[in-house]
Amino acid sequence: MTEIQTPRLILRRWHEDDLVPMAEINADPEVMRWIGDGSVRDLERTAEDIERWEEEWDEEGFGLFAVELMASGELAGFAGLSVPRFLPEVLPAVEIGWRLGRQYWGQGYASEAAHAALEFAVQDRGLDRVISISAVGNDASENVMRKLGMAPERETTHPAYGHPLRVHSIDLTEFHA
Numbered sequence: 001m002t003e004i005q006t007p008r009l010i011l012r013r014w015h016e017d018d019l020v021p022m023a024e025i026n027a028d029p030e031v032m033r034w035i036g037d038g039s040v041r042d043l044e045r046t047a048e049d050i051e052r053w054e055e056e057w058d059e060e061g062f063g064l065f066a067v068e069l070m071a072s073g074e075l076a077g078f079a080g081l082s083v084p085r086f087l088p089e090v091l092p093a094v095e096i097g098w099r100l101g102r103q104y105w106g107q108g109y110a111s112e113a114a115h116a117a118l119e120f121a122v123q124d125r126g127l128d129r130v131i132s133i134s135a136v137g138n139d140a141s142e143n144v145m146r147k148l149g150m151a152p153e154r155e156t157t158h159p160a161y162g163h164p165l166r167v168h169s170i171d172l173t174e175f176h177a
């Protein structure tokens with residue numbers, strides 16, 4: 001089973017017990033503000049999401065990790081890799097992304113988890129390039145990208161919702177853990 005430990009976090013595949021805490025994260029309008037059309041997601045939709053994330057792990061050999069706080073065992077959210085099928089113009093590509101519950105923001109957890117996911121992309125999966133896509137205005141997410149060494153590459157428009165998006169990328173052939 002794929003599992004990564006960082007100083008404060010465990011990154012792992014999804015368990016049944018993750019459904020309720022992930023649904024609570026997805027039910028927070030502040031968390032969902034910059035994601036998709038900005039609407040919150042209920043328990044049923046969260047269950048579908050987790051099922052899809054697990055399928056991606058099985059099919060691609062990478063995916064979104066459940067991010068657990070080592071000290072307490074709480075689920076803080078997710079970070080990891082996915083194929084950004086919602087934005088065909090960037091394909092083929094692998095995207096790095098993250099979403100944490102509000103009580104876990106501002107403590108460096110996203111950067112810590114994302115750095116480990118980038119190491120996984122290079123060392124385990126042998127990827128040479130990863131992108132990250134965010135709605136223009138999502139400064140918290142862009143700051144995580146910048147801290148990882150990602151550079152802005154292009155701006156485009158969300159195909160389904162019409163708002164501006166910014167694509168960052170990183171050349172992993174020059175990534176040093």
Ligand SMILES: CC(C)(COP(=O)(O)OP(=O)(O)OC[C@H]1O[C@@H](n2cnc3c(N)ncnc32)[C@H](O)[C@@H]1OP(=O)(O)O)[C@@H](O)C(=O)NCCC(=O)NCCS
Binds near residue numbers: 032109134
């Ligand atoms: C984006 C998100 C994962 C960042 O998580 P986090 O754990 O707070 O991020 P970090 O603590 O690692 O912060 C990374 C940098 O961004 C800065 N930052 C954090 N929140 C910020 C905010 N709201 N505005 C501007 N900068 C912010 C931090 O100060 C840090 O920089 P520093 O180390 O120079 O101080 C979190 O805000 C989140 O889950 N947001 C909702 C979901 C979402 O938008 N996901 C991304 C979709 S593209």
